[in-house]
Amino acid sequence: xxxxxxxxxxxxxxxxxxxxxxxxxxxxxxxxxxxxxxxxxxxxxxxxxxxxxxxxxxxxxxxxxxxxxxxxxxxxxxxxxxxxxxxxxxxxxxxxxxxxxxxxxxxxxxxxxxxxxxxxxxxxxxxxxxxxxxxxxxxxxxxxxxxxxxxxxxxxxxxxxxxxxxxxxxxxxxxxxxxxxxxxxxxxxxxxxxxxxxxxxxxxxxxxxxxxxxxxxxxxxxxxxxxxxxxxxxxxxxxxxxxxxxxxxxxxxxxxxxxxxxxxxxxxxxxxxxxxxxxxxxxxxxxxxxxxxxxxxxxxxxxxxxxxxxxxxxxxxxxxxxxxx
Amino acid sequence: xxxxxxxxxxxxxxxxxxxxxxxxxxxxxxxxxxxxxxxxxxxxxxxxxxxxxxxxxxxxxxxxxxxxxxxxxxxxxxxxxxxxxxxxxxxxxxxxxxxxxxxxxxxxxxxxxxxxxxxxxxxxxxxxxxxxxxxxxxxxxxxxxxxxxxxxxxxxxxxxxxxxxxxxxxxxxxxxxxxxxxxxxxxxxxxxxxxxxxxxxxxxxxxxxxxxxxxxxxxxxxxxxxxxxxxxxxxxxxxxxxxxxxxxxxxxxxxxxxxxxxxxxxxxxxxxxxxxxxxxxxxxxxxxxxxxxxxxxxxxxxxxxxxxxxxxxxxxxxxxxxxxxxxxxxxxxxxxxxxxxxxxxxxxxxxxxxxxxxxxx
Numbered sequence: 001x002x003x004x005x006x007x008x009x010x011x012x013x014x015x016x017x018x019x020x021x022x023x024x025x026x027x028x029x030x031x032x033x034x035x036x037x038x039x040x041x042x043x044x045x046x047x048x049x050x051x052x053x054x055x056x057x058x059x060x061x062x063x064x065x066x067x068x069x070x071x072x073x074x075x076x077x078x079x080x081x082x083x084x085x086x087x088x089x090x091x092x093x094x095x096x097x098x099x100x101x102x103x104x105x106x107x108x109x110x111x112x113x114x115x116x117x118x119x120x121x122x123x124x125x126x127x128x129x130x131x132x133x134x135x136x137x138x139x140x141x142x143x144x145x146x147x148x149x150x151x152x153x154x155x156x157x158x159x160x161x162x163x164x165x166x167x168x169x170x171x172x173x174x175x176x177x178x179x180x181x182x183x184x185x186x187x188x189x190x191x192x193x194x195x196x197x198x199x200x201x202x203x204x205x206x207x208x209x210x211x212x213x214x215x216x217x218x219x220x221x222x223x224x225x226x227x228x229x230x231x232x233x234x235x236x237x238x239x240x241x242x243x244x245x246x247x248x249x250x251x252x253x254x255x256x257x258x259x260x261x262x263x264x265x266x267x268x269x270x271x272x273x274x275x276x277x278x279x280x281x282x283x284x285x286x287x288x289x290x291x292x293x294x295x296x297x298x299x300x301x302x303x304x305x306x307x308x309x310x311x312x313x314x315x316x317x318x319x320x321x322x323x324x325x
Numbered sequence: 326x327x328x329x330x331x332x333x334x335x336x337x338x339x340x341x342x343x344x345x346x347x348x349x350x351x352x353x354x355x356x357x358x359x360x361x362x363x364x365x366x367x368x369x370x371x372x373x374x375x376x377x378x379x380x381x382x383x384x385x386x387x388x389x390x391x392x393x394x395x396x397x398x399x400x401x402x403x404x405x406x407x408x409x410x411x412x413x414x415x416x417x418x419x420x421x422x423x424x425x426x427x428x429x430x431x432x433x434x435x436x437x438x439x440x441x442x443x444x445x446x447x448x449x450x451x452x453x454x455x456x457x458x459x460x461x462x463x464x465x466x467x468x469x470x471x472x473x474x475x476x477x478x479x480x481x482x483x484x485x486x487x488x489x490x491x492x493x494x495x496x497x498x499x500x501x502x503x504x505x506x507x508x509x510x511x512x513x514x515x516x517x518x519x520x521x522x523x524x525x526x527x528x529x530x531x532x533x534x535x536x537x538x539x540x541x542x543x544x545x546x547x548x549x550x551x552x553x554x555x556x557x558x559x560x561x562x563x564x565x566x567x568x569x570x571x572x573x574x575x576x577x578x579x580x581x582x583x584x585x586x587x588x589x590x591x592x593x594x595x596x597x598x599x600x601x602x603x604x605x606x607x608x609x610x611x612x613x614x615x616x617x618x619x620x621x622x623x624x625x626x627x628x629x630x631x632x633x634x635x636x637x638x639x640x641x642x643x644x645x646x647x648x649x650x651x652x653x654x655x656x657x658x659x660x661x662x663x664x665x666x667x668x669x670x671x672x673x674x675x676x677x678x679x680x681x682x683x684x685x686x
Contacts, residue, residue, distance in 0.1 A: 047638070048634055048637050048638040050628065050629060050634050050637065050655055051634050051638070052629075055634075076597070076598065078598065085402045085403035085601070086403065087403065087631060088403045088404065088600040088601045088602065088604060088631040088632045088634075088635055089600075089631055089634060089635055091403070091598055091599075091600045091601075091635075092596060092598075092600040092604065092632075092635030092638070092639075093635075094597075095595060095596045095597060095635065095638075095639055096635055096638035096639060099595055099638065099639040099641070099642035099643075100638060100641075100642070101641070101642060101645075111598065228411075229411070229433075230399070230408070230410075230411050230430070230432060230433060231432060231433070232408070233400075233401055233402030233403065233407060233408070233432065234402060234403065260372075262372070263372065263629045264372070264629075265374070265405050265629060265630075265631040266405065266631075267372075268370050268371070268372035268373045268374075268405075268629075269370060269373060269405060269408055269412050271370065272370040272373075272412055272415070272416075273411075273412065273415070276415045276416075276419060277415070290372075
């Protein structure tokens, strides 16, 4: 049996884990194609016009898989942390796809709910495994294997390799690096090269080393976000705020690029928090890139070049600036 | 301490009654206008949802009038509403307004919630507090009844604005009522006046439209362009899926009833798990209206509202399955009155034609 995994949302974060799990249960895993114009067009046609681009793309990627697989895997992710939610659209996406009137293979949507249950992850995988096998030992073995796969994937990320290099066989140059920039955004925005307009590649060509959340220890990031007087109730929000604070406080980067999808609910507020709490008070260089299906690559290149030039000049005269932290 | 609050719709009567009863000086925010909206839009994050912008405008207008404390609710997500207070607090601070916040929020633990409640209650005795809450609750129920009846009467108005006049009078008297029996008296008189307008025999022939969606937009008359009034003027019986009572029941566990969960259950085949806000309930209410024989449903949401976007994605299917037309109106600061009017009128025309054809057959 072939199971299709759309290359959207948490794909760049959990694909190796899901792949290992399914393969251990004897399934063949087929990821959807890398986002292209055709996928974007079908997405825009079939989806809710008000959703953010990453959610819209789920429609296109599912349709891309339609002919190739027997089942489609769209987990219903309620929470990745105890007492913390995902964006409502992550909770509702299987329902949205199922009721969109697309003629597609059956959808498998296990609930991954770490918000209410500390054991949410293993519960979700058990529910998932039950679709294919009755044997609990088989599921547990597959789960252990999948955790191993995830761990080795995360270790490689922490060495500074981007998910694109691991999963999509891209190559980025390692020499001639003059600046470090932290890209603060969700993995499905930064690493989907259509959504981000190939931002990582452009920055790399400009001689910038990109740091992203994936390259830092998750727990450390979340610890940074705990300084907020009211705990954020979105895991993603905590991640973004924590990443920005981590990078700025430890002086790891020369500047920050925030990537925000048009219409993203949590980010509309998180951006405001980051700007008002972290970057504005100390004049830390920051640029926000808002993306939607109409964004053009040229506009992006212009802005990134300007930002990088500005940082380079600033670095040159850094000795003239007072240190702020 | 001069206290102000985020107003929505007619709920202000009940909120003011409660605050006044607890002995606070209140500075009610001036009624929302386009000016309120433009103040809010100017300072709020660009992509935040509309209620955040309007309430921010309300606060600033109230502060200009002398308020120094803001009463607000918090939340535990996943809807953005739960973080409103935090963001608005920062914005007001950066603008240089020095205000105190009383945030009723459970996410920082019971201790903090109790502290906020204590500030609100002050030195009132528990019995007094219970009486005040009781009175406010009765006012909520009265406001809802006034609203419900006014919607039945509006299609039969003898002259334009007749019902509005009665409602405004009644609201004023309700505002002054200081005991439950007085509220009852106000309602009795109101019912009499309204009943004389309604033609009971023709009620069944009216086109009936249900209104579902996100609570602030559904209940706040300014935000939804007084959609109920507009529909009434077009000769349509417009009914809300919920009124203020249900919102209070949802947000305050003290008043919670199992009824809400029971009502939501019909949505399970479409949205299996709550997606926060009103997302799942929107589906349930739409199904409910279809089963009650309504002719159409209008779905209201603030632009980019996350739970409602999920609902919107599913509504098309519900509309087809239950054979009920749905018009989705997503509202933000760019929405124009003319656009809303045109769409409502077209929708009502379509429903009227459909209804009259059915009758002929």
